[in-house]
Amino acid sequence: MQVVLIGVGQAGGKLAQAIAEFDYEMDLGAVTGALAVNTARADLQSLTIETQLIGQDRVKGHGVGGDNELGAEVMDADADQVMDALEGRITSQADAIVLVGGLGGGTGSGGMPVLARELKAVYDRPVYALGILPGRDEGSLYQVNAGRSLKTVLREADSTIMIDNDAWRSSDESLQAGFDTINQRVARRIGLLLATGERIGEGTAETVVDASDLINTLRRGELAAVGYATCEASEDAAENINAITSLARNAVLTGTSLPDAVDAQSALLVIAGEPQRIARKGVERARKWIEEETGSLDVRGGDFPMESDRLAAIVVLGGIERSRRVEEFLDRAREASEQTSASPADPTESFQDDRLDDLF
Ligand code: GDP
Known part of the structure; x- marks a missing residue:
């Protein structure tokens, strides 16, 4: 499958770059373009892929902190800058657009669902999100942010592939120290997955898997792993x-x-x-x-x-939304949400649950 990658926020930019580099080094030919979007200038400066700074008038290049509502507002106001930066890059060759971002922070968490909505309004291509779930040890703000962002991105994107930051980390490393390792693992796994159906190397596959197999697999539900x-x-x-x-x-x-x-x-x-x-x-x-x-x-x-x-x-x-692990995370997010706000509890099922507000 050929994709255009868009990393939103710090984690998003680093991961978009790691996936693009893996694709290039392995000569897979799946990533046809990669763009990092952020409200923090410093986070973009360390990247070699193309970048787009947003929200300069609101946050002056300093980022949105952990405020994902502000992240969503800034993306809403400046989405046209991102769309301009993408102009001509989402060609007829692109099978899908893949957004990447940390669900627990501010810019990626708030910006990713807004950008998914904008992209869907313009391009007739599937828009997938690669959402990074905060580790269990990360504070309640991260859990609440991630719960709300996830609920909203599920509504806006065609499918959201979830990556739990606890899943591919080495047990002897702290989460911070382990980011590089996690990012390399994500790059290999997602890079190979995206390249499915792109012919590389000598031999031909006996049973070919192509872009439509992946698209049809993701079509069956909102959440994927x-x-x-x-x-x-x-x-x-x-x-x-x-x-x-x-x-x-x-x-x-x-x-x-x-x-x-x-x-x-x-x-x-x-x-x-x-x-x-x-x-x-x-x-x-x-x-x-x-x-x-x-x-x-x-x-x-x-x-x-x-x-x-x-x-x-x-x-x-x-279509893993009924899985125990998803329920467990949502419980964690709802609990954190109740501790941090006085909003009334109204327990209903999963994502319909009003205890986790949509971002917009
Ligand atoms: P933003 O820049 O405001 O979008 O915030 P971040 O991208 O820093 O999002 C914070 C969340 O992303 C937290 O849950 C972090 O654990 C996670 N995170 C930050 N950097 C990385 C990274 O390089 N790799 C991974 N896998 N997760 C990260």
Whole structure:
């Protein structure tokens, strides 16, 4: 799939750059453009991708702090500057537009849903959001911001891929120290996922996965997660049947961007590696296992030819909004919201819950 990436806020800009760099270094050809948008000048200065500063009249290049309502207002006022910066970049080649941002901060949290709305009004392309969920140890402001931002971005974007900052961090590192590692992991996983269907390397895939497989998988629900696992592989495909089934299991059970999210409406399994190492029987068994595990009958599968002596599984789970992990996060956000505001509680279901206000 060919995409234009837009990073909003500090985390968004760093991640957009990391994904674009991975795509370039691996010669994947999926990222056709990358833009970082921020209210903080200093955060943009450290980036090498294209940048757009917004909100200069309101915050003078100093950022919005953790105020995501201000982040949303600034994006609302200056969206035309971002649209101008994108002019001519979202060509007919682009299959989708992907927004990236931290849900817990200010600029990304508030700006991403507004920009999703603006982009959808102009482009007839799917707009996806890659939302970074704050870690459990981050303060209540982050949790409330993330809850409200998520609720709003789900409404505006076609699908939101959630990445929990606790999911891909090394256990011995603090969250701050671990950002570079997390960003590299996100770049590899999301970079490979986006490149699905873009032909690279020698061999051809036996069962081709193309952009429409990913689009159709994401279409089945509002929230999605991505799983990833890799292992050494024999040169003989017949010896890799079990390896492929355990790869899929590891990707879903331990390698996912949103741990414990296994109830899904749809899924896509991509096995990356040299075609002669990929066992058809293994891919088929792995696909069946995902059907059983997720309770979905809409599970697509295929290969991604790549030069490597290893195999990797990339699994997208679409429509995970009913998962325990999502409920757990929403509880955390609602609880924090009640502690920080006196707004009346009105418990209803999930995102309909009025205890988490929409941003706009
Ligand atoms: P903004 O610039 O106002 O949008 O705020 P940030 O992008 O700093 O958003 C804060 C949230 O993003 C917090 O939950 C942080 O944990 C997370 N965050 C900040 N920087 C990074 C980063 O480089 N990588 C990742 N994965 N998360 C980050």
